[in-house]
Amino acid sequence: MNQTIASDSGQLDTLRVHAADNVCVALKDLPAGTDVTDSGQRITLTEAIRHKHKFTLTALEPGDTVIMYGVTVGRATRPIAQGAAVTTENVEHSTASSTPQAKRGSWQAPDVAHFQGATFDGYHRPDGKVGTANVWLVVPLVFCENRNIEVLRQCVADALGEDPFREYKQLARELLHGSSGEPTPPPRERLFPNVDGVRFLTHTLGCGGTDSDAQALCQLLAGYICHPNVAGATVLSLGCQKAQIDMIKAAVQARDPQGLRPVHYLEQQASQSETALIRESLTTIFDGLATANQVERTPAPLSKLSIGVECGGSDGFSGLSANPLVGAVIDRLVALGGSGILSEFPELCGVEHELIARCSDDSVAERFSELMAAYQRHAALVGADFSMNPSPGNIRDGLITDAMKSAGAAKKGGDSPVVDVLDYIEPQTRAGLSLLCTPGNDVESTTALAGSGANLIMFTTGLGTPTGNPVTPVLKIASNTALATRMSDVIDFDAGPIIRGEVAIGELADRLLELCIETASGRYRPRAVSLAQYDFIPWKRGVSL
Template sequence: MAKNSFLILHPKDNLAVALENLKQGQVIEHGEQSLTLLDNVKLKHKFALCDFPKDAIMTQYGVPVGRALMDIKTGQAITVENTEHSSDDMCNWMPGYQAPPTDASHFEGQSFKGYHRKDGQVGTRNNWLVIPLVFCENNNLMTLREVFNRELGFTDHSSYQTELRQLTELYKNGASVDDILNSAETSTSTAKSSNNLFPNVDGLKFLFHNMGCGGTNEDSQVLAKLLAGYIKHPNTAGVTVLSLGCQKTQMGLLESYMEQLEVTGKPIYFHEQQKIGTEKELISQAIKSTFAGLIQANQNERSDAPLSKLVIGVECGASDGFSGISSNPAIGQVSDLIVKLGGAAVLSEFPELFGVEKEMIMRCKDENTANTFIDLMRKYEARAEADGTSMSTNPSPGNIKDGLITDAMKSAGAAKKGGTAVIQDVQDYPGYIKQTGLNLLNTPGNDVESCTALAGAGCNLILFSTGLGTPTGNPVTPVIKVSSNSTVAVKMPDIIDFDTGCIISGEKSLEETGQNLLQHCIDVASGTTLSKSEKLGQDDFIPWKRGTSL
């Protein structure tokens, strides 16, 4: 049997993970134990290391991750048919947690090239934002985006336009439907920026959304607070704000949250359509103010900043059975290094902490912080139950297909993104990060909603673990996609920034991979490297309506 055909993650575990497709009848040697597989076990899936009577608890990462729905024999595959979610109950906080030591000596004294803001924050990008207070203004945003991109080239889709033009010519010359479908591909470029007039401006970003009116007062307040976070964000140079005038999310509400966040030193231009009159005049004024804003933003230049100015959000999406073994722990290494260097890391996705609450509680710095986390988790689960569901239903079909068959399995691996540091603060959505060190932010597990919240909380980089591949990005913050396996990195090179499959193959250690990933983060923060999502122009922005979203 190949030495690396399976993996046991913790001495307490009674499940093993297949590192390759294993065949029924194969003999597995584990220490002094020899067992015969009773089923085929697919890559990334688990098999039993012992007999499980019905209702017995299964353990992975040293914590409960499932309960046997029937008797399961040693060597049998773990499936949705024979296993259900199970986890440790919540507990009361107790003092005594000590984070393991982190050696950050390799990065001490290093810096990145960033944009220094008047409030002391440092941006990794220099963006001008155009924000609607209500969805009624989305059409005007579309007009502004088309006008500015066509004239200034912040986004380049010229190769796709060339391809469409060639297809048009084929059709004019009598090509059939099959001829069109089978024609040679001509477009390989991405939507990278080609702005030359304002070289110090990294992006002109338009935050389309479907909120601002017609919802609850809470929805309006949440949107205003989130947008205030985007305006305060260190990657934001200034903002053009469009309003209809009669909507629930009033400019005064936005201004009140900006005051709470102490937003200062940034040009902000406000345009209200019902006061201005015609759409033509509104757009004319918005073009002038946005162009004037770009001139001001272009006056900013990058200069050296300590790594303590990095605020790194950690996220996962389209996870697989390797995510908790390679990409998530590698991101956790970066989290611990940044904390050690005096920066901040932010772990979100509360449905993906469901099942590992005990670990999170015991890592909190004090009882008040732990109680805040407990209260938010209980409210989240209560809201889900009121809607007839549970956070245990979080795993998607893709997760299950690739080995994450219970929410506790998914959560135990997802939590690895937060490393091992002490939790300094817990924030409800849409909070803004105030503390250095490791922070928790209450968000859904939904990738885009969570990334939207992380950026709104002030994260100037986001590390995003994926096992299956996803193009998710953000308009303000670079999103660095980290693959759990080399197969998806090779198959989807246009969206994967960093491959941690070397951990699975044994080519590199977790520690070395984590250090390499942090160095990549420094390059992206400095603007010498663009994230793949930036190259694709993937500007996903979906505010969370505070209903059930897993």
Template sequence: MPASHSSAPPSVIHLHPADNVAVAAKTLARGEKFALSGGSLTAIGEVRFGHKVALAAIPAGEPVYKYGQVIGYASRPISPGEHVHSHNLHLGELHLEYAKASQTPPPPTPITGRTFDGYRRADGRAGTRNYIAVISTVNCSASVAKYVAHAFDQSRLADFPNIDGIVPFTHHSGCGMQFGGDMHQTLNRVMAGIARHPNIGGYLLIGLGCETGAMGYLVQQEQLLQLDGGASQPAGAPLILSMQDQGGTAKTIEAGVARLVEMLPRVNDVRRQPIPASEIVLATECGGSDAYSGITANPAVGAAADRVVATGGISILSETSEIYGAEHLLTRRATSVSVADKLIERIEWWKGYVGMFGAELDNNPSPGNKEGGLTTIAEKSLGAVAKAGCTALVDVLQYAEPPSKRGMMVMDTPGYDPASVTGMVSGGANVVVFTTGRGSCFGCKPAPSIKIATNTPMYQRMVDDMDINAGEILSGVSVDAMGEKIFDEILAVASGKPTKSEKLGIGEEEFVPWLVGPTL
């Protein structure tokens, strides 16, 4: 809530009564007075837009509070009116009370009657786009997959107006891994998830022929071959082309193009139809965050996610390394102790994982995050988990695992945006909402990505990339009203409205599977 009750825009924002810092709503000059409830303070040094200013004396070693939660500890004495950042604040050792499943919220009031115009697939799932996928099973076939997909420019697709495009899904792995191990299984889930994705109307797998990945294992396990009508394959056309069997690069490209030519009429033979909003599977992501991510855009996305859940849909929170320090807010909302334990187990895994490389989770905030006013991972995480809204935590998913429940859930992904969103989309997300304060330019085919700015100056500067300006919250628009606006936009985009990233053609290079393990 604003620290000033005057009609003029506040100079600082005091988020919680327990907080001993506030966030600068504009750059405060050295010696500038700023109003507080019941008085005023003077900035004893410059405090830039989005950065923290101390509201009281904070002795060395004492906690610093923001959002009513500990974001770290003073590394030296901090005076009232002083800029609070990396020079005088460090994470320290957090002591979190998980209180598992102790505050599980009741189901939200149902929202009925909301629909979007989507594609109803043969297996019953709902798509928001209609792409053809050319999936490389290994890096050795990545160039061929791109050549095949890019052989079809817009003029060649002009006779197929219901097809949004042909997308190559390439990556830098697929071999040099333990057969059947974690890395192999994860990559299998990602590629199978793309092939099965409701936004994919048809697909072709292209491999070298001798790799550890999908050429052998996935076919043997029939993870891709038996999709129950999930993709629109022409009769008799093989799902997989092997470069070694076809006779090399040129012959594989020729065969691949021929397969897609056969596929085009069937994939084009679809029409949008009204589908309940309960079929939305929403991926939520924040990237290029700043101090206003947790004040404007992320809480507004949380309000929109609550609406998706209230329709009976699914909302996914990701970036486990950016939940650390705020996981106790989610464990309390879990539907059971076992669900809470699944999240805690993932947090502990991450602590051990980064420790293997001499790193720690507080290394997560990027230079841009810190330039935007974020200091510690706890501060960043407390703002990031606002995207989860207020509903119960119903499950914790593996990377790229399809949800088996409805409601709000966490997927275990890294904080790196392309890898994180790739996991959620491979798990079945058919719409992405992506908040940014610094100005991240992102798309993720085959799912449309709605970009939401946290502050007005960045929105105006990068308006060609931003879909919604949540910075309007700082000018008096309520978080709930912005959440309703985002929810409406989700349904409009699901119905075919192009996002800014789609207009710019962004979304191929952002397919980045997260693969943990040794390269052999």
């Protein structure tokens, strides 16, 4: 994890990631006829290779495996000359088990002497957990309440003077009516300085689905209500839907058996009027804010941090820079007694043997195998397969098979032992690295990471994405500097120097962990929070990939 990127020639033009690989990555655009030296062998490119894309180090025949990161990431479908581009026209998705590079009990923890005794300033909860934020949550049990949620959102924003879209609204008025010449009024003084705001969830579930969908929704919402970043919640129910108040009460009680977190349940069909419902809801919200404001940030050990890791809009550099960088941070956090959560099971396809080899015991390994197999069976029932995972954007920027994407995506989990495997909506209970069964869909997966208890999320991207989360701060890490510059309003950290060979991954990981501590302490505000990117999409299981 501490090496810099460099080719045999010393030029930062190409990279063979693993000694066993038979493809190489172009770190910049290379014209046809370019001579590349790899392990003393001279290769002439037969065609132009775009940066982030791969070319062959040896000639391949139909059926030959394509190897990258030391694992099988595809199979040749036609003859490919040495020095030719690897594309969707000549390679298809393929995986194969092989001798894993990892071995149980062999992990060497990174040097974390610099962080020994380090703390973050968090919100200590009565159950012993520590939040990196302090929000009041408003959630609907059924989509029929989404309108009321939106009414409450607008009313609360107006009352608190904390409208995140104030500048956009002013822009719209100017575009329609012309500039009035009057500056946008400054935001009001915060009435509740120890509270990070009110978060409002909406969704499309709760009625008309299966009983298991309703139970899963209630379990997910309970994970949010009982999240360490949440001070309490207001829950709106219509009354007749499948996801009943009794169901969510049971789910909340399972996570909070002592009833330490205040939760208010309101039912519209039992209310005198919509006005009465809105009045009662606003009362619970404002009373809740007053109570939440009594809690102040105080120091907490890094062992109280649980960081979920996610990738979206990945490119051909993600697995070389941003993902291994995030993995190095997770390794450091685990060495300090903290926790990480790696999700997106379709993007672990092809590296299962590596993760199994890292499992702390046989029962953990068996659960991972069982959940992966069950997911694949469910996907097959709806005519889907993990091989369908790469998006057009992924493919355009060099990730042409799911196995290739997965081999790079798994780097987000670092090298530490896998101590637990969680099914969707299950809470994280063990310190260390856990695997969480979610789809590869960015928002569905990020939603699940927070639901399982991640109180901070690191999100890597090579193409750029505006995804955030309502309760958990999300840090965006760019795989390349061009993206970090172009979308500076969205990106928090640039992993591009790794691609240029300017800095070792380990050194940059220390800087990123420091940013995580600043974020967890409320001293750094992630771009996703500043832009009010509060995305929430429950997974309707067995349908999404």
